[in-house]
Amino acid sequence: MxxxxxxxxxxxxxxxxxxxxxxxxxxxxxxxxxxxxxxxxxxxxxxxxxxxxxxxxxxEKSEKYYHECLIHPALCSSNQIDNILIIGGGDGGSAKECLKYKEVKSIDLVEIDIKVIELSKKYLPTIGGNAWSDSRLHLQIKNGIDWVKHIKENSYDVIIIDGADPVGPAKGLFSNSFLKDCQRILKPGGVLATQSESPESFQEIHINIVKVLREIFDYADPMYGSVSIYPSGLWSWTFASMEKPKYMYPKKSRVEEISKNCQIWSQRWQQGAFNTIPAFIEREFAKT
The missing domain is CATH 2.30.140.10 (Spermidine synthase, tetramerisation domain)
Known part of the structure; x- marks a missing residue:
């Protein structure tokens, strides 16, 4: 139609x-x-x-509130950022934010629906910007769940899960098996980042995402901010890593490189966003 x-x-x-x-x-x-x-x-x-x-x-005029917050805590803190995996992200916004870093050498963007990419490029060109023509970006029109199953371990420095709500094509992106595969293919010292829904509008889903990540990774923490067009306006992103919470410690050189190109994210903003966990959500996590 x-x-x-x-x-x-x-x-x-x-x-x-x-x-x-x-x-x-x-x-x-x-x-x-x-x-x-x-x-x-x-x-x-x-x-x-x-x-x-x-x-x-x-x-177009609100995407920064989402994409900057999903990408920069992970890329500013991972040991290396040579090879990036983005699951979803067919609008191009996450890729654009990743490609702001000179260190990034390769991005696999795995999107199941080529029409999302085609229509975003045609009607929302400012969201992806120059990402679509950057030689470092490699489009893979495939199912992200299948993709991670067949990738060898320790393949990516950062994994970004930029999917829709967990229904339809995005239903399996928060499953235990999928996230275990993500942990397997993430390099030591790497960071996983995922959108993790609204603690107000999708409370049960949000809590479950964080709990599953904490079962699989040594550390996982949600960060909270505002995306005005989403249900309730209150949104979250969750970051995970092994051995220590890498995402809490942005590298100074990368912060200096990227901050001037951000409208929402900054190191100060990030610190506050990790600390704005609603009390009722914190109590739920304390039960485990």
Whole structure:
């Protein structure tokens, strides 16, 4: 299905547990891929936005609040950042943030749905920016769960899980077996980063993600921030590593290199974001 609509402004909402999260604007197109419904919407406030299966994924003027917070705690702290794996991330935002680092030599971006990439490149070009033409970026149109199963151990310095909510094509990205494979293919001194849902709107899922990561990795900690177009606006990212919590200790040289190119992330912001864990969530973790 492909609908080209008129210029009449309308509200487009994501519905979640009796609450609506919407933007005012106009529908640009709506298509169904092999895996999901893909919608491009142009809003007055945040510019063009992407929805998958009627859930907000990203928007031109708010993507920094998500992508910078997912990427920089991991890349600033990992021992090395030569080889990066991104699972999902078909809008290009995570790849763009990774490619800001001169040290990065290669990124495998494993996206199951090529239509997400094609439509993002066409309608949301500022989100991926120059990442799509950077020779360090290698697109793999494959299932990320299958990809990590067949990669040899100690292959990647950093693993980024930039998936949608754990339904549909992204359903297995928070499973014990998938995350165990991620730990196996992560190099010593490396860091895993994943979006980990809202502690308010997806409380049970959020808690489970962190607990599973703590079972597999020596250390895993959530970080909290704001992404205004997502359910509740309160969002989280969780970082994991072996031997010590590497993600807590950004390298000074990388911080200096990257900070000037960030609108949201800074070392100070990161420190505060790790410390803003809601009390009721902290009590849940203390039960284990």
């Amino acid at each position: 492909n609908n080209q609509l008129n210029t009449t402004l309308e509200w487009l909402d994501e519905y979640h547990q009796g609450v609506r999260y919407g933007l005012l604007g106009k529908l640009i197109l709506e298509e169904s891929s092999t895996f999901q419904k893909i919608t491009i919407f142009e809003s007055k406030r945040y510019g063009k936005a992407l929805l998958l299966d009627d859930c907000w994924m990203t928007a």
